[in-house]
Every structure is written in structure tokens, then in C-alpha cells.
Amino acid sequence: QQQVKQSPQSLIVQKGGISIINCAYENTAFDYFPWYQQFPGKGPALLIAIRPDVSEKKEGRFTISFNKSAKQFSLHIMDSQPGDSATYFCAASGNFGNEKLTFGTGTRLTIIP
Amino acid sequence: DTEVTQTPKHLVMGMTNKKSLKCEQHMGHRAMYWYKQKAKKPPELMFVYSYEKLSINESVPSRFSPECPNSSLLNLHLHALQPEDSALYLCASSPTGTGGYGYTFGSGTRLTVV
Numbered sequence: 001q002q003q004v005k006q007s008p009q010s011l012i013v014q015k016g017g018i019s020i021i022n023c024a025y026e027n028t029a030f031d032y033f034p035w036y037q038q039f040p041g042k043g044p045a046l047l048i049a050i051r052p053d054v055s056e057k058k059e060g061r062f063t064i065s066f067n068k069s070a071k072q073f074s075l076h077i078m079d080s081q082p083g084d085s086a087t088y089f090c091a092a093s094g095n096f097g098n099e100k101l102t103f104g105t106g107t108r109l110t111i112i113p
Numbered sequence: 114d115t116e117v118t119q120t121p122k123h124l125v126m127g128m129t130n131k132k133s134l135k136c137e138q139h140m141g142h143r144a145m146y147w148y149k150q151k152a153k154k155p156p157e158l159m160f161v162y163s164y165e166k167l168s169i170n171e172s173v174p175s176r177f178s179p180e181c182p183n184s185s186l187l188n189l190h191l192h193a194l195q196p197e198d199s200a201l202y203l204c205a206s207s208p209t210g211t212g213g214y215g216y217t218f219g220s221g222t223r224l225t226v227v
Contacts, residue, residue, distance in 0.1 A: 031212060032212050032213045034213065034216070036218075041201075041223065042221070043117075043203050043205075043218035044156065044203075044218050046216065087153075089156075091213070092213075093213025094212055094213075095210075095212040099144045099146075099161065099163075099207050099209065099211070099212065100158060100169065103155035104155065105155060106153070
């Protein structure tokens with residue numbers, strides 16, 4: 001119930017294209033869904049996050065779509081650039097009396113020219 | 114200051130050595146965390162400190178010993194590690210009571226056990 005499933009494991013997108021990464025969760029008590037971007041040798045950095053009271057959040061080229069009934073959320077990267085090549089992790093957390101983040105398994109995104 | 118600072122960035126240690134990893138934040142966060150990350154895997158939670166008290170230990174072997182001397186500092190003491198403990202060790206901090214909002218990770222310490 002605490003798992004977050006993420007797909008695909010790896011993704012290759014042409015420069016200028018749209019990158020889409022999907023996540024699904026089981027625990028309906030989750031109420032905060034962040035996406036992290038991680039470059040090799042660096043820590044994860046918060047990219048964008050959403051709460052379940054909205055269905056979509058957009059920040060620049062990055063958009064989270066959230067489907068509460070399906071318990072799914074996804075990250076869309078518009079106009080993908082080579083600098084977006086990184087590993088992306090979705091995560092989920094809730095008010096369980098601790099601040100534990102449950103991570104997805106990660107997607108390695110490569111943007112080719 | 115919106116950063117979590119970890120030192121050292123790289124560490125090579127023998128299996129009989131004792132070493133410490135350090136983490137510092139000045140964002141007023143009262144929750145601090147140690148994570149372990151192996152290559153191509155998500156971070157795995159090791160310890161959570163809330164208000165300088167250990168609140169979660171995810172069944173971590175005793176060769177890893179955390180310490181929170183004050184609200185800004187977090188240490189991880191290492192002793193008698195095994196080669197399989199080689200990994201990126203990440204520190205993070207967050208406000209408490211926010212259910213994950215405001216989590217900030219450091220850049221990590223790349224640990225190699227030889």
C-alpha cells in the first residue's frame with residue numbers, strides 16, 4: 001500500500017518533443033506528490049509538486065497531471081531539451097505523523113538532438 | 114540560505130576505519146533525514162530526526178550511527194563498513210508537520226568502502 005509505481009524505466013525523446021512519465025499509487029492517504037530531478041553525482045532536486053485538490057499544475061515547461069479517481073499522476077516535459085537529460089523520481093507522502101517520502105523507481109530520460 | 118550542505122563530497126574508507134559524514138542546514142527545518150542511494154535506484158530512507166530526537170530507524174545495521182547535536186547539524190558515524198555499503202549518502206531536511214512539503218536534499222557524499 002505504500003508503493004509508488006513508476007514507468008517507463010527509461011525514455012529517449014527527441015529534442016523539442018514531449019516527455020511523459022507516469023506514476024501510480026495505492027494509498028489514498030497520500031496527499032502530496034512531488035517530482036524530483038537528479039543529475040549524476042547530485043542529490044534529487046524538487047522540480048514540481050501537486051496536492052490532490054487540483055488536477056493539473058504547470059510551471060514553465062513542466063506540468064503535472066493528477067487523476068485522483070485513478071490514483072495516477074504524470075509529469076509532462078514540453079519542448080524537451082538536452083539539459084533535461086536526468087533521472088526523474090516521482091514520490092508521495094501524507095500526514096502520517098512523520099515526513100517520510102515514498103519514491104517511485106525512477107525514469108532515466110535522455111533527450112537526443 | 115536554502116541549502117543542505119554535506120561534507121565530505123567523496124570518501125574512501127577501509128573496512129576497519131571509523132569516519133563521519135556531516136550535514137548542515139540553516140532553514141530552520143526541525144526534521145532531518147539520512148538516505149542511502151545505490152546506482153540507478155531511488156533513495157532509501159535510513160533515519161529520521163524530528164526536533165533533534167530519532168523518530169525513525171529503518172532497521173539500519175548498527176555500523177551506521179546517526180547523531181543530531183543540534184537543530185542545524187546531522188552526523189552519520191560509520192564503523193566497520195562492508196563493500197556493499199558503498200553508495201551515495203544523502204542528507205535532507207524539511208519543516209515538520211507538512212507531510213513532505215519543503216523537503217530539501219543535499220548533494221550527497223559518495224562513499225566507497227574498500
